[in-house]
Every structure is written in structure tokens, then in C-alpha cells.
Amino acid sequence: MKKITIAVIGVGLIGGSIALSMRRDPNIRVVGYDVRQEPLDKALTLGVIHAGTTDLQTAVREANVIFLASPVEQIVATLPLLKDMELQPDVIVTDVGSTKSGIVRHAVEVMSERVTFIGGHPMAGSHKSGVEAASDRLLENAYYVLTPAPGTPPEKVERLTELLSLTRAKVVQMDADTHDQVVGAVSHFPHVLASALVNLVANYDEENAWHSRLAAGGFRDITRIASSNPRMWRDVLLQNREPLLKIAKDWTKALEDVIELVEEGDPEGIERFFQTARDFRDGLPERKTGALPPLNDLYIDIPDHPGEIGRITTLLGAKQINITNLQIRETREDIYGALRITFHSQEEMEKGEELLRFFDYNVYRRP
Secondary structure, eight states, X not given: OXXXXXXXXXXXXXXXXXXXXXXXXXTEEEEEEOSSHHHHHHHHHTTSOSEEESOHHHHHTXXXXXXXXXXXXXXXXXXXXXHTSOOOTTOEEEEOOSOOHHHHHHHXXXXXXXXXXXXEEEOOOOSXXXXXXXXXXXXXXXXXXXXXXXXXXXXXXXXXXXXXXXXXXXXXXXXXXXXXXXXXXXXXXXXXXXXXXXXXXXXXXXXXXXXXXXXXXXXXXXXXXXXXXHHHHHHHHHHTHHHHHHHHHHHHHHHHHHHHHHHTTOHHHHHHHHHHHHHHHHTSOSSSOOXXXXXXXXXXXXXXXXXXXXXXXXXXXXXXXXXXXXXXXXXXXXXXXXXXXXXXXXXXXXXXXXXXXXXXXXXXXXX
8 A cells, every 4th residue: 555644744642643633544654743852852752743844845745644733824835835835736735724715715825736635623622832732532432624716636635544544533525714713702802801801800800809709610611711811812812803892793783682681680581591502502513622621520529628639530540541630629609510521531430430439439520
């Protein structure tokens, strides 16, 4: 079977996870590129890539498929650089950016006709970053959206789709504008809302510090995405400006409708507002990876005596169940459990839940 060379430009969480997935096929050679040698050294040590270089031309010269796995602004900057480089005649270039319309248009404008560009967006992530957090299972069962431009040869799209089967993701196709509208609503705009809410409470906290004290509970959970990289989200908002402006206007209208219901003292209307939201939310797939990374959290009732937390972590460690965070909750609100444990993956969480229930702990998932 013919050997295939894959170039991964940007060896971080997503790029590294794609590289590990590609390495499932022994006929694929993975070359990593990064502007710094340090992540390449880590990737080589961890067995993520076969070879690494800080020279872009060296990375892409033999590549049959090139994955641009850097932040959006760097993807945009890299595309014109490839135009004048020595590339394979049948090369496919794809990216992993969370916005698509601007990138696809830019690729069509600046890239050579001998290069096939197919936009891509793997909808998976992690609270961790860097190549050391990469996993060959990160994209498993996640949606991987391809946004080929009009006129893209179908056989090239099929070829990339077949290659991406190694990630075990669910590859789907849609046009770039549709992608940006949908992802803007279910991923980008929630980040705006979370950050706006945190900033609002931070302003209140300047006058009354009880805001930050009581916010240590569920408030942290519902606003967790406000801890994302500010520079990355700056670029995402600027790249997806038009869909987000429309969504923001629709949101403003929806909020005004709620305000009007409250001002009028309309109990039926207020209840209908919450009921409609609950019905839609409860109908969403519970265990499928979407545009936002899931919370792999368990909440556990524990007796208030010494050694109980140590016992729990010992039980999990003995079964080699990985946890990434552990928090004693000072405020409980509507969530049961004084202890919150965050697991590395959904599979680890399910193993942990089964184990702790076996030892008669009261364990809850976030509803």
C-alpha cells in the first residue's frame, strides 16, 4: 500500500490528537511543524509525530494532506505562504478553525489552483491545552464538519473523509455560511454570554464581595467557558462577525420579551418561557459531543470526617481512573454533592460513577 505523508501545522491539543489518530495507520507518516522547537520535542518524545521541523517548507514538501491546526489568525496567515511553496501535485489542505466562511473565502483567493482546500472543524476540545493533552480518542464520536467550497472535486472530499475515519469522528458536510451560523449560536455566542455575565458580577463584586463568595458554586459551572483564551476568542468573534451580530440582536429581542413578561407580571408567560427552554434542553442528546466540550463532572455526598476524600481518591486511583480536578463545594444551590470530581473523559467518569456507587456513595451528575 502506498505510503501517505501528513503534515500537521501546529502541534497542540487538536493537531496532536489528529496526528495520533493518523498514526493508527502504519502506512501514514506524520510530520509536525511549529514555530517553536519545544512543542515539537514534546511531540516526538510522546510519539505523537514521526518527525518535526520549524521550517514550513520542509514540513509540507512531501505532504499529501496538510492540516492547519493553529489558531484562526495563524491559519489565515499561513494560507498565502503555501502558494509559492513546493507541494505535492495532488495535495489537500484543510484546517481546524472554528470559523469557516472567512477562511474558505481567503483560501480560494490566495491559494494556487493546483491545491485543493477543504475547510474543516473538529468539534471537540478539552479544558487542557498543548500537545501533552493530545489523545487519539479526543475526536471519537465528535462531529467533524467539512465545508468544501463550490466546485471542490467530490473525489477530494471523499479522500479526506476516508482519511478522517481514523479519528473515529462523525464527518458531516455543510456550506461555510451555515456552519458559522450554527456554531455561532451554540458555541461562539455562549462564550460571549458567559463572559458578559462574569464581567457583570465582577462589577457588582466591587461594591459587595459576597458576589464572588457565593459565585463559587454553580455560577462557576455555568460560566466555565469564560475561562477560555481571550486572544483566541477575540479572533473568533472578528472572523464570525456577521452571524454573531445577528444572533446578538435576536438575543436582545428575546431578553426584552422576558423583561416585558416580568414587568407585566405575567405568570403564565414566564412559566412558558422556562418550560419551552427546559423541553428543548432536555431533548438534546445527552452523551454526544457537541460544539462545546462536555463537563465530565460527578457530585458526591461525603461524610464530614477526616480521610474521606483520601479514601475516594484512593479507590479511583486503584482502578487507574484518571481525574483532572477535585473541588470541595462551599455553596450547593440546586446541585447535590459536597465534592465535585472532574474526570479526564466521559468513559473515566462512567467508570468512576459505577465504582463509587458500588461503595455506597451518593453520586450525582449535573442535570
